[in-house]
Amino acid sequence: MREVIPLSIPVISGNEWAYVKECLDSGWVSFGSYVDRFEDDFKKYVGSKYAVALVNGTSALHLSLITLGAEPEDEVLVPSLTFIATVNVVRYCSASPVFIDCDSDTLCINPKRVEEFLEKETELKSDGYSYNKKTGKRIKVLIVVHMYGHPADMDSLVRISKKYNISLVEDATESLGSEYRGKKTGCFGDVACFSFNANKIITTGGGGMLVTDNEAIAKRVKYLSQQAKSDSIEYTHDDIGYNYRLTNIQSAIGVAQLEKIEEFVSIKRKNFEAYKELLDDLPNVKLLSEMEWAKSNYWLYTLKVSAEKREPLMAYLNSSGIQVRPVWKPIHTHQMYQGFQKGPLKNSMNAYETGINIPCSTNLKGDEVKAVAGKIREFLKK
Numbered sequence: 001m002r003e004v005i006p007l008s009i010p011v012i013s014g015n016e017w018a019y020v021k022e023c024l025d026s027g028w029v030s031f032g033s034y035v036d037r038f039e040d041d042f043k044k045y046v047g048s049k050y051a052v053a054l055v056n057g058t059s060a061l062h063l064s065l066i067t068l069g070a071e072p073e074d075e076v077l078v079p080s081l082t083f084i085a086t087v088n089v090v091r092y093c094s095a096s097p098v099f100i101d102c103d104s105d106t107l108c109i110n111p112k113r114v115e116e117f118l119e120k121e122t123e124l125k126s127d128g129y130s131y132n133k134k135t136g137k138r139i140k141v142l143i144v145v146h147m148y149g150h151p152a153d154m155d156s157l158v159r160i161s162k163k164y165n166i167s168l169v170e171d172a173t174e175s176l177g178s179e180y181r182g183k184k185t186g187c188f189g190d191v192a193c194f195s196f197n198a199n200k201i202i203t204t205g206g207g208g209m210l211v212t213d214n215e216a217i218a219k220r221v222k223y224l225s226q227q228a229k230s231d232s233i234e235y236t237h238d239d240i241g242y243n244y245r246l247t248n249i250q251s252a253i254g255v256a257q258l259e260k261i262e263e264f265v266s267i268k269r270k271n272f273e274a275y276k277e278l279l280d281d282l283p284n285v286k287l288l289s290e291m292e293w294a295k296s297n298y299w300l301y302t303l304k305v306s307a308e309k310r311e312p313l314m315a316y317l318n319s320s321g322i323q324v325r326p327v328w329k330p331i332h333t334h335q336m337y338q339g340f341q342k343g344p345l346k347n348s349m350n351a352y353e354t355g356i357n358i359p360c361s362t363n364l365k366g367d368e369v370k371a372v373a374g375k376i377r378e379f380l381k382k
């Protein structure tokens with residue numbers, strides 16, 4: 001058993017070395033065929049028509065908003081309970097976020113709260129868009145995060161986005177391999193974004209993927225990610241582009257990692273069941289589990305305890321060599337986001353005040369799961 005049980009670390013145990021060696025031996029380190037192969041394998045796995053490999057999940061979210069036409073006078077509906085990148089990209093476009101609460105079971109954006117905001121706070125104008133009655137701004141995009149791997153309620157969210165003519169982005173950075181009613185996350189929005197940061201279920205060191213069924217969006221994302229260069233020889237650029245493309249070396253790692261995704265999902269799910277069995281009988285502790293319509297990749301396992309126990313339990317576990325972390329701090333509480341409009345955010349605050357994420361790496365061993373559960377029990381019995 002490890003001295004420190006990490007929260008979430010990568011497992012590099014397949015063809016990564018062989019594929020990277022090929023890149024290094026051939027000199028194809030930046031551009032190369034692994035980029036195409038990663039994109040092809042990825043779109044087949046997720047079930048989308050197009051995939052564009054990008055430098056990280058944040059750049060994928062940024063290019064989503066640009067290609068969907070989020071402009072400075074627009075508003076974007078976002079969950080407050082998410083990682084900060086989901087919301088920062090809204091500000092990269094000089095648009096404004098509107099913060100919506102989450103569902104207390106899934107921690108994903110609550111469709112009822114989204115619809116409530118649109119019904120009460122907006123009015124439909126003759127251009128076919130809904131405008132915020134208070135700010136006069138157009139509601140252009142809804143970003144949905146599949147929180148910690150658990151899919152959001154996509155039937156409701158797709159229906160609402162259609163009804164109000166709002167583009168839908170899935171922030172699927174945490175949910176590769178998860179399914180909503182038998183279909184992979186990433187197949188529901190106008191676009192979806194994935195992350196291959198080192199703590200994610202598969203990694204390329206750093207990396208991202210944008211998937212879509214819309215050919216024009218895919219082409220534009222590819223073009224913008226390569227400095228918007230419009231001639232293969234001449235340095236002619238028709239737009240302000242970005243250097244957001246993923247390298248061949250990183251894509252080679254991605255191809256090898258993706259070969260293992262089903263194994264990784266199955267390990268995550270097995271370890272979740274083991275935690276559940278060991279913790280289920282504890283009063284005042286809730287391990288968040290999937291809804292009957294969902295298959296979660298269980299990227300992170302979230303435990304809810306009472307607000308008074310959350311800090312001391314985290315301190316106890318961290319000092320016992322068990323790396324745990326709090327649930328994301330709701331974005332509306334950060335100083336740069338306090339001035340933006342928000343609905344009631346009770347569930348988001350409660351998740352933050354009571355939630356702890358516990359070790360979940362795909363190389364977590366049975367005795368380590370027992371040790372983590374044992375320490376949690378030990379603390380809560382005191």
Ligand SMILES: Cc1ncc(COP(=O)(O)O)c(C=O)c1O
Pocket residue numbers: 056057058059082083085086145171173174194195196197207208
């Ligand atoms: C919900 C969410 N959105 C966006 C990101 C950003 O992805 P990246 O770190 O690859 O830029 C992450 C993860 O880091 C995330 O968890």
